[in-house]
Amino acid sequence: MKSKLSKEYKQLFKELRTIVNSWELIPSSPIDEFDSINQLFLSLLYKGANEIEISKKIQMELNTNYGFSIEDFHIKEMTRQVIEWWNNKNS
Numbered sequence: 001m002k003s004k005l006s007k008e009y010k011q012l013f014k015e016l017r018t019i020v021n022s023w024e025l026i027p028s029s030p031i032d033e034f035d036s037i038n039q040l041f042l043s044l045l046y047k048g049a050n051e052i053e054i055s056k057k058i059q060m061e062l063n064t065n066y067g068f069s070i071e072d073f074h075i076k077e078m079t080r081q082v083i084e085w086w087n088n089k090n091s
Contacts, residue, residue, distance in 0.1 A: 019081060
């Protein structure tokens with residue numbers, strides 16, 4: 001059971017990495033540059049967090065750990081895109 005969950009998590013992480021990297025938050029950055037964002041998204045999604053909770057946490061992560069100004073990115077749209085992906089995976 002544990003290995004099944006681990007395999008599932010790795011696949012979801014890989015798919016989510018593709019989404020996050022498509023935003024080109026830092027052009028030409030290493031593929032794993034935003035893995036902390038991926039982990040945060042997945043953690044929140046697995047816990048059933050709503051769109052507002054996720055947006056606030058991602059906004060804080062981008063601001064605190066990466067130094068991005070909130071105005072630099074469309075946090076709500078990014079969150080919606082991830083939630084839509086998640087819902088499609090779990091429908």
